[in-house]
Amino acid sequence: MSVVARQGFKYSVIGYIGFLIGMISALFIVPIDLGFYGTLRYIMSTAEMLVPFVVFGISYSNVKFFHKVSQDGKQQNMLSLSLAAVFINFIIFLGIFFVFPYFYPELRNMKVWKIKETILPLILLLSLCAIFNKYISNYKRIVVTNIFDNLFPKIANIGAFLIFLYLSSRFAENSSTPENTAFLFFFGMFVLMLLGYIFYANRLDKIKLDFKTDYFKKDKFYKQFATYSFFGFLGTFGNYMAINSFMIGEYLGMEENGIYSVLLALVSLISIPQLGLFNISAPIISKNLADGDMEDLDRFHKKTSLTIYFLGAVLFSCIMVGFPYLTHFMPKNGVMLREYEPVIWIWGSAVLVDLATGFNGNIISLSKYYKFNILMMLLLAGLTVGLNFYFINNTDLKLIGIALSTAISLTTYNLIKIVFNYFMFKVSPLSIEMIFVSIICTLAITVAIVLPVFENNFINLMYKPAVVLILIFIGNYFTKIFPVEQYLNMKFIKSILKFK
Template sequence: MSVVARQSFKYSLVGYLGFLLGTLSTFFLFTNDLSFYGKLRFILPTAQLFLPIAVFGISYSNVKFFQEMQKDGKHHNMLSVSLLGIVFNFILFCICFFCFYLLFPNYQNSKTWEMKGLILPLVLVSALSAVFNKYISNYKRIAISNIFENLFPKLANIGAFCLFFFLGFSESWAYLFFFLVFLSALLGYYYYANKLEGINFDFSLDYFKENSRWKPFLDYSFYGFLGNLGSYLALSIDNYMISEHIGFQQNGVYSTIYSIISLVSVPAMGLYSISAPIINKHFAEGTMAELNHYHKKTSLVLFSIGLVLLCCICVGFPYLTFYMPKSGGAIREAQSLVWIIGAATLFELATGFNGYIISMSKYYRFSIIVMLVLAMVTIGLNFFFIKFTNLGILGVGIAYAVSLTLFNIVKIIFNYIKFKVFPLSMPMLYVLIVGGIALGGAFFLPELNIPFYNLVYKPFVVLIIALLGNHFLKIYPLADFVFEKLKKKK
């Protein structure tokens, strides 16, 4: 097995392990105290909102220019100057941060100001870690970095929560543990990078001044900054705005439901990684018709699996909440979020790898622009629903669903106009009909006295109806796929 194949396998394994760990802890651990969980889910997303400012896309330039600078023997100089640039950016950011709150003292009542002692150091540590993460990827080593990036944040949440809730430590000690986990990840990045190739720190700027090498470096970093900013704003703004304007407990409820719905997207994790080189190959060969066929096929698979998973979640969710310690009632009351966020997530799966197509084309800057617009729309809608309605986290969920759906519609239209590829197909309508029948059938089935039995048998009914519908309508040749895999094993 090649290095790339081994690393991809290990990367996926770590990813799924992290997802399983996060999901189980969300279901059965954090629901013991949604208020404190909401605080933990506020700290990291808020730090991530500020992270692009400190990084300024420098991490991406450490990949883009690595080969060129390695030939000149200056890749360590690039890493050193990048780390120095992060510290410089962070200092400027802190000056602006404190100036803002001193000039506008009314905002000192915010939770961001209250937790600045944890959030700001976390921004610096995360920014330095981001540079090491991308730098290490140049050596085709991604599995270990994924442990620091994926597993450590979950361990930080779990450890801090257990210290506070089960062991009786104060919030301050729990927060200190939370930060130390991220600091240990940074030290782990440095140790691993140094192990791959001994790092000789060189903070000289002479190489970058020659032939104005700093210009393309900063130009590329700037585009990375814009893309990063849009992405983090779109993904992290919900937790920030709920915590600031509604409350930590409601942020805990929202985060729990969001984690449950993210189960629907699990099948896409591996498929997107596999599809990236295939898309690149079709672009190189100009085979757009074949790309369109592949796009439709993979989108149908993702939509079909996602719909079955979402139906199982919808029919089982009320009974699952009975086994969530202490907070099951509060989470059950927010059940409508499952349908709203779930529908938007399902539509995103139906659109397939639209984003990858744009990112790998000459129009990659379009993705950056659209991501920034998405972030602004999300912020605007969140502000509207929080300030002018009484919907609470339901309004935030609607804002997320609307902005995500608009984002995917724009990508569909753009890809069709530019490349004549389109993800949606008629079999998806058949899948939707089968899903509706399965969902209706499971809901109208009689409820048993024990919630656990309902939690098991109703989703099982959904699965059986979905398989039968697929068999009779011949939507996807599942039997042929299974037999093919069995033959290969023999």
């Protein structure tokens, strides 16, 4: 089995472990205090939203130009200068952040200002991690980095939350000790994450700090690097989930942000297979574009898109029939989450559309038309912010309005990219097999819903998703859409156990 399949599979396994940690905490721990959990998620999302202003697209240039610099033996020079640039950018960012309130005093009333002592250092840590993450992906090794990128934040969340709950029972209600201690643990986990990135990068290729600028000055290579980084920066404003979390925390409240985070944890299960494949596929896409082999790229595009759409559709089908019974096992606030079931349907459908379009954005980003992707990301961010403000200020839909905003903006964004890639590269992620997948999953969901409901919710939670899986497996057996036999064999299982 290819390195793409092995690394993608391992990446997904780590993703599912992270999902289980997040889901178990969301079901049995987080509902105890959705307000504080919403605060933790607000801190993380706000930091993620502001990281692009510090990274400034440099992480993407570490992928774009890696082949060139590695041929010249200057990959360590590129990494060193990238890290130095991030430190300089962070100092500039701090200056702007603290000067800004003098021109807009209302910023001091926002939550981002009140908890800046935690958010600002986190921005620097995440920025440095972003550089190492992309740099390491050039070696087609994404499994270990996913442990840092996926599991560590989950551990930070649940650990900080448990510390807060424990200390809250020991200290007076007005004491700041529980919250401050929880934030300290939260921050400490990201320090460990950065150290892990550094250790693993050094293991792959011994780090030798080289801050000389001669190579980048030659033939004005620094201009290419800076230009691509700048446009990469402009294209990073489409983190709609971080935008949503920030706006929910600021305008709806931390409890609503906690509910949003729990529902998002469920929906994120659908897209886990996508993440591993996209990270490991970036170098392959770049090579096909460089060679002008559009036929091979189209085949790879369709195959990858169908795979992640099929897996996502299966998972989404199970979630839809099982979620109503899942909420009965929550210690409290389960009824509140059940009221927001339409959010799962809306967000899940939008994510499925995103999966079906494959790595459209990656193709554009790694091509000479990368500037177009910037326009699309700005469109996504603009639509998300604008629609969020509309639904928050003009309706009583609350989180359902946020979900509709996400679905509209994300679907528009993906449809435009499909059309652009078809006309520019003659590649498309869509295939007739996707229609069959949709039909099979829709029939499976319909059958599971109309089947009898038992008084025991645990039985319902188990047997209805099981029915969905069985029906999809039968449908796939006759249509041969997904090659299950390639993954359910000893050779593949042995290959994925070799963590290299």
